[in-house]
Each structure stands twice: as structure tokens, then as C-alpha cells.
Amino acid sequence: MDDELLSVRVAELYYDENKTQDEIGALLGISRWKAGRLLSQARENGIVRIEIVHPRARRLTAERELRERFGLADAVVVPNPENSDGVLGRVAQAAADYLTSLRPVPRMLGVSWGRTLTEVAERLPDGWATGVSVVQINGGVSLNRRPGTAATLASTIAQRGRGHVTLLPSPAILERLSTKQAIEADRTVAEVLARAASANAYLFSAGVGDEQSALVESGYLQAEEVQELARKGAIGDVVGRYIDANGNIVDPALDERTVGLGLERLREAATAIFVVAGETKHDIARAVVMSGLCTVLITDESTARALLEEI
Amino acid sequence: MDDELLSVRVAELYYDENKTQDEIGALLGISRWKAGRLLSQARENGIVRIEIVHPRARRLTAERELRERFGLADAVVVPNPENSDGVLGRVAQAAADYLTSLRPVPRMLGVSWGRTLTEVAERLPDGWATGVSVVQINGGVSLNRRPGTAATLASTIAQRGRGHVTLLPSPAILERLSTKQAIEADRTVAEVLARAASANAYLFSAGVGDEQSALVESGYLQAEEVQELARKGAIGDVVGRYIDANGNIVDPALDERTVGLGLERLREAATAIFVVAGETKHDIARAVVMSGLCTVLITDESTARALLEEI
DNA sequence: CGCGGCACTGCTCATATGAGCATCAGAGCA
DNA sequence: TGCTCTGATGCTCATATGAGCAGTGCCGCG
Numbered sequence: 001m002d003d004e005l006l007s008v009r010v011a012e013l014y015y016d017e018n019k020t021q022d023e024i025g026a027l028l029g030i031s032r033w034k035a036g037r038l039l040s041q042a043r044e045n046g047i048v049r050i051e052i053v054h055p056r057a058r059r060l061t062a063e064r065e066l067r068e069r070f071g072l073a074d075a076v077v078v079p080n081p082e083n084s085d086g087v088l089g090r091v092a093q094a095a096a097d098y099l100t101s102l103r104p105v106p107r108m109l110g111v112s113w114g115r116t117l118t119e120v121a122e123r124l125p126d127g128w129a130t131g132v133s134v135v136q137i138n139g140g141v142s143l144n145r146r147p148g149t150a151a152t153l154a155s156t157i158a159q160r161g162r163g164h165v166t167l168l169p170s171p172a173i174l175e176r177l178s179t180k181q182a183i184e185a186d187r188t189v190a191e192v193l194a195r196a197a198s199a200n201a202y203l204f205s206a207g208v209g210d211e212q213s214a215l216v217e218s219g220y221l222q223a224e225e226v227q228e229l230a231r232k233g234a235i236g237d238v239v240g241r242y243i244d245a246n247g248n249i250v251d252p253a254l255d256e257r258t259v260g261l262g263l264e265r266l267r268e269a270a271t272a273i274f275v276v277a278g279e280t281k282h283d284i285a286r287a288v289v290m291s292g293l294c295t296v297l298i299t300d301e302s303t304a305r306a307l308l309e310e311i
Numbered sequence: 312m313d314d315e316l317l318s319v320r321v322a323e324l325y326y327d328e329n330k331t332q333d334e335i336g337a338l339l340g341i342s343r344w345k346a347g348r349l350l351s352q353a354r355e356n357g358i359v360r361i362e363i364v365h366p367r368a369r370r371l372t373a374e375r376e377l378r379e380r381f382g383l384a385d386a387v388v389v390p391n392p393e394n395s396d397g398v399l400g401r402v403a404q405a406a407a408d409y410l411t412s413l414r415p416v417p418r419m420l421g422v423s424w425g426r427t428l429t430e431v432a433e434r435l436p437d438g439w440a441t442g443v444s445v446v447q448i449n450g451g452v453s454l455n456r457r458p459g460t461a462a463t464l465a466s467t468i469a470q471r472g473r474g475h476v477t478l479l480p481s482p483a484i485l486e487r488l489s490t491k492q493a494i495e496a497d498r499t500v501a502e503v504l505a506r507a508a509s510a511n512a513y514l515f516s517a518g519v520g521d522e523q524s525a526l527v528e529s530g531y532l533q534a535e536e537v538q539e540l541a542r543k544g545a546i547g548d549v550v551g552r553y554i555d556a557n558g559n560i561v562d563p564a565l566d567e568r569t570v571g572l573g574l575e576r577l578r579e580a581a582t583a584i585f586v587v588a589g590e591t592k593h594d595i596a597r598a599v600v601m602s603g604l605c606t607v608l609i610t611d612e613s614t615a616r617a618l619l620e621e622i
Numbered sequence: 623c624g625c626g627g628c629a630c631t632g633c634t635c636a637t638a639t640g641a642g643c644a645t646c647a648g649a650g651c652a
Numbered sequence: 653t654g655c656t657c658t659g660a661t662g663c664t665c666a667t668a669t670g671a672g673c674a675g676t677g678c679c680g681c682g
Binding site for chain 2: 670
């Protein structure tokens with residue numbers, strides 16, 4: 001009987017029959033230590049596969065690699081479910097879990113909006129914090145076709161955290177620079193922006209630069225404008241601002257007309273939690289992570305692998 | 312954080328990060344014992360799945376149940392491969408392994424023939440035994456369309472076991488009873504049959520009672536005859552003899568014309584190794600096992616499950 | 623209000639396990 | 653043949669683990 005087969009036998013007796021290595025040794029006519037060594041071999045060679053099957057399980061090895069590779073403060077990676085839908089839910093759940101156990105508890109939390117963050121908000125348990133101030137970090141009131149999502153999301157997070165919300169009463173992108181400057185000068189808006197800049201933690205996601213983008217759906221941009229941005233190298237948007245693969249603003253003029261927290265503030269934040277899920281967002285995720293826009297990454301395994309597979 | 316989620320975290324740290332339960336306790340702010348308990352829970356609830364992936368792995372739990380349920384001396388169950396072909400190979404490999412490690416080494420081994428046993432013979436390692444006498448237990452020389460398989464199989468087993476083979480020089484089934492009696496009376500045949508009856512171990516498989524049966528393919532029976540047998544309740548054949556679900560001979564007249572070891576000899580044998588694989592053979596496997604035709608069963612997991620699922 | 627039952631906790635102690643080390647057998651070579 | 657090197661073996665000992673037990677707090681019930 002060759003060594004590999006013996007490994008298999010030992011592994012079977014140990015894991016399926018839960019015998020002790022001593023018993024296994026006696027049974028197979030080998031010493032206790034040989035049994036132990038064969039067992040380690042079996043684990044190393046992948047003959048024994050140990051898997052943690054649970055929607056809220058994580059991939060700690062990938063997390064460690066991400067932290068090291070990109071200098072992140074933290075990373076959370078959840079396994080992809082069998083059928084690819086449900087990823088968003090899992091990642092959102094992980095983000096909710098992360099927020100809940102985040103220490104120190106953030107006093108002021110800046111949030112952006114979008115489908116991903118809505119899912120996160122819905123999964124936050126009641127009482128996830130006590131007395132958190134939530135502030136919107138980019139505009140989006142009223143023009144949204146599904147009205148109120150942006151506001152609802154932020155206020156849900158605040159309510160469940162036993163705190164209050166400050167909404168940013170402004171469109172995300174304005175048509176004219178002068179209007180943008182005017183609205184920014186307005187005291188109510190200026191105050192919100194100041195609060196946003198002073199938050200000690202941020203929670204945001206990112207959009208892909210295509211026609212299904214939330215900014216297009218909400219009417220802030222035309223499909224053609226997005227196509228033009230893509231031609232200029234845009235791969236997606238973060239808090240309403242389009243960036244290229246290096247994390248740079250693609251169209252400074254457009255960016256000037258965009259109301260909300262600047263990317264430089266995000267880059268210097270102590271805690272910037274980036275939540276991203278799904279095959280379509282691999283590229284924008286890479287841009288965000290590589291250009292230092294976040295300190296914490298929460299994502300799915302397939303995205304994590306894509307990030308780590310880089311040479 | 313609820314208990315289930317905590318279990319998941321503990322399992323991750325224990326199995327993915329191989330930390331000790333002590334470390335995990337410190338990390339999650341629980342006692343070492345609580346960590347241990349959560350780990351057992353995780354295993355019990357199936358959150359942790361430990362699998363042994365190897366073509367030669369076995370299913371020891373099923374084996375134990377089979378032994379207990381059917382009073383077998385031994386049972387070997389191999390996992391079904393992903394794609395259903397390859398089962399026969401795995402089971403044959405298991406049978407070869409079993410024979411190789413069988414103690415006491417059989418001095419005289421009675422073998423039947425068929426595709427399954429051919430596969431077994433091919434997988435026996437050179438030198439699997441030293442000086443084994445192999446004897447055919449049912450007829451089949453010459454009429455076989457793939458000539459020599461039956462003989463080759465037996466002599467391969469003998470050669471690799473450093474022994475010699477005794478072939479049964481007779482058709483499996485004769486057209487007339489008188490011919491059968493005459494050939495049985497012939498000294499060369501009678502001697503072989505006597506040797507067959509005196510073997511201390513048997514190795515055999517079974518055929519399903521349909522038109523693709525080896526007995527039909529070899530020309531011993533017509534398709535119509537098999538259909539007629541099926542109408543009478545036959546579910547398959549063992550060493551050339553057709554039996555019903557209870558293990559009884561279906562057609563005594565036909566059985567009288569069949570040359571080879573009787574089933575009653577098989578039933579009283581100290582070691583009768585039955586090798587069977589594949590979905591189509593579940594019924595015949597059940598008949599053989601339930602009617603005590605074998606003392607050792609070697610099969611695949613799906614067949615084992617079918618046998619055990621009985622009420 | 624007091625009591626028994628029950629689940630859960632953290633302990634003690636026996637046992638199982640892995641790391642590190644001395645020993646040994648066999649291959650390769652002078 | 654005798655030598656050295658290498659890889660495997662079985663040991664000692666420190667550590668990790670699980671079984672069983674006593675203490676604790678909570679619940680429902682009289």
C-alpha cells in the first residue's frame with residue numbers, strides 16, 4: 001500500500017470515524033506518529049478539504065493578502081454563492097456586520113448612496129450603534145427616479161444607530177458651474193458639506209461607467225455623456241465623481257459641477273469603508289483600492305481574486 | 312453577534328487560520344471553552360464540511376451501516392465521481408485493493424467473469440498474493456464474442472498473484488439438460504467443479520436481466536428468453552443463474568442446464584466477495600445482499616445508499 | 623416571595639496532539 | 653568494504669483539547 005493511499009485511509013478514520021491517531025496507528029499497523037504525519041500530508045496535499053459553508057462565512061487568507069498588498073487597514077471577503085445572484089446581499093450583510101462591530105464606534109459617519117449601500121442599510125440591526133450622526137457626502141435629492149432612496153438609506157442607518165441624519169439638499173451634478181457655486185455658497189448646503197468633511201468614517205460604494213449607472217438612471221447624466229467619459233478612460237464613479245484606472249478625475253470640468261465630498265478628503269480619511277460586489281465592478285474596485293481611496297475593503301471572493309491576480 | 316455567526320468565526324479562525332482555541336477565545340473575547348463548544352456546534356450543524364477527495368477514498372459510515380444491516384463480514388463503499396462514468400473503475404480499484412490486503416490470503420479463489428471482474432483483474436498489482444490458485448466457478452469458454460475475456464481475467468488474477476489458474480472448459484448454459492449432465496460427468500469438468508466448490512474465497516459480480524446482459528451478448532441466451540425471465544420476476548443473474556428479488560432461482564429448468572457453482576455453495580462460503588457498480592445494478596445488488604449470497608460487498612456510494620434507504 | 627429546574631458558564635483533569643530530537647537503515651561513492 | 657549523507661522512524665516533552673463537574677443566573681410555578 002503506497003503512502004498516498006495510506007494517507008487517505010488515515011484521513012478517513014480520523015475525520016469520518018473520529019478515531020484517535022493512536023487507534024488509527026494500531027488499526028493500520030503503523031506508529032501513532034506516522035499516522036499523525038500522514039494526516040498532515042493528507043491536509044497539505046488537499047486530500048482533506050475543509051470548507052466552511054455559511055452565507056456569512058469569510059475568506060481570511062484573501063483578506064490578509066489584500067491588507068498586505070494594498071496597505072489596507074482591514075478587508076472583508078465573503079465566499080461567492082453557488083448561483084451568482086445573492087452576492088450583493090452577502091457582501092452587504094458583511095458590511096453591516098463590519099459596521100456593527102467597528103471600534104471605536106464612529107461618531108459621525110459620512111455615507112454616499114446607491115443600490116449597494118441601500119442593501120447594507122437594510123441589513124443593519126436595530127441598535128447597531130448608539131447615537132451616530134449620519135451625513136450624506138454627495139448630492140442626489142429629488143431627481144432620483146426612485147425617489148427618496150438616497151435619503152431613506154441614510155436615515156435608516158441613522159435610525160437604527162439611535163442617531164440623526166443630515167441630508168445634502170442638492171442635486172448630484174449641476175448643469176452649470178455657476179449654479180453649482182451658488183448652491184455650494186448657500187449656508188444650509190455649505191454646513192452639510194462641512195459636516196461631511198469632518199466625519200471620522202465614510203461608507204461608500206462605486207458605480208460602473210455604463211448606461212445602467214445610477215447617475216444615468218437618476219437623470220443626472222445622459223447616456224451619451226457617459227459613453228464620452230468612457231472614451232476618455234473613465235471606468236466608473238465614486239461618490240458621483242468619474243475616475244480612470246489610476247484613480248484620477250477623468251473630466252475636471254464635469255467634476256467641478258459635481259456637489260459633494262472631494263476624493264482627496266476620502267484619501268486622507270482615517271476610515272473609508274468601500275463596499276463593492278459583483279463581476280461588473282472588478283475594474284472600478286481595482287481603481288479605488290490601488291489609488292488609496294479606501295482604508296477598508298468589503299467585497300466578494302471573486303472580486304478579491306481579481307484584485308490579487310494582478311502581477 | 313448571535314451564536315451561529317460566532318460559530319462561523321470560530322470555525323474560520325480554527326480551520327482557515329489555524330489558530331488555537333485559546334487564541335480564538337482571546338481574539339473574539341470569549342473563553343477558551345466557549346470557543347471549543349462553538350466549534351463542536353459548527354461541526355454538528357454542518358457549518359464545517361470536511362471531505363476527503365480522492366478517487367480511492369471510502370465511505371466508512373455507509374460501510375458500517377451495511378455491515379450491521381445485512382450481517383456482512385465486510386463492506387467497501389467508494390464515493391461516486393462527479394461525472395457518473397468512472398464509477399466502475401473506482402469500485403474495481405477498491406476490489407483490487409481489498410483482495411490485495413485480504414487476510415488470510417486465500418489459497419484457492421473462485422472467480423466468475425464479466426466486465427466488472429475484468430476491471431478488477433486489470434487493477435490488481437503484480438504480486439498481490441504469492442501462490443494463489445484461481446478457479447473459474449462458471450462456464451463461458453469460447454462462445455463469448457470477445458473471445459477469451461473470461462479466461463484472460465482469471466489467468467491475469469492468477470499470474471499477478473504468482474499462482475496458476477484452472478479454467479472451466481464448458482459453456483455457461485447448455486441447450487439440453489442431457490448435454491449438461493454429460494459434460495458435468497466428464498472428468499476434466501467434474502474436477503474443476505470440485506475445485507471450485509472447495510475454494511475458500513469467491514469473487515463475483517452480477518448482471519442485470521436485460522438484453523444487454525453478458526449472457527445475451529455472449530450468445531447463451533436469446534433476447535426473448537431474457538424478456539421471458541424478466542416476466543417471471545428475474546432481476547438479474549449471479550454466476551449465470553437468474554434470481555428474483557428474494558434471491559430465488561427463477562427458472563429451475565434453465566438453472567439445471569447452467570454449468571457452474573450452485574448458489575447454495577456461495578451462500579455457505581466463508582468469504583464471498585460481491586463487486587457491483589452503477590445505477591442499473593441497484594436491484595440485483597439488493598437481491599444478492601438481502602438473500603445472503605455474499606459476505607463482502609464492494610460497491611459505490613449511490614448503490615450503498617439505495618440499499619440502506621430501504622424501510 | 624421562594625423554590626426547583628434548566629441552560630450556560632468556567633473550571634479541573636485526563637488525554638490527544640505536534641514540535642523537536644536522537645537514531646537508524648539504505649543509497650551512493652571512494 | 654567502510655564511509656557519509658539523507659530521509660524516515662520512534663521517542664520525549666510541552667501544549668492543545670475535550671469530558672465531566674460545580675457554580676450561577678434566569679425562568680416559570682406554586
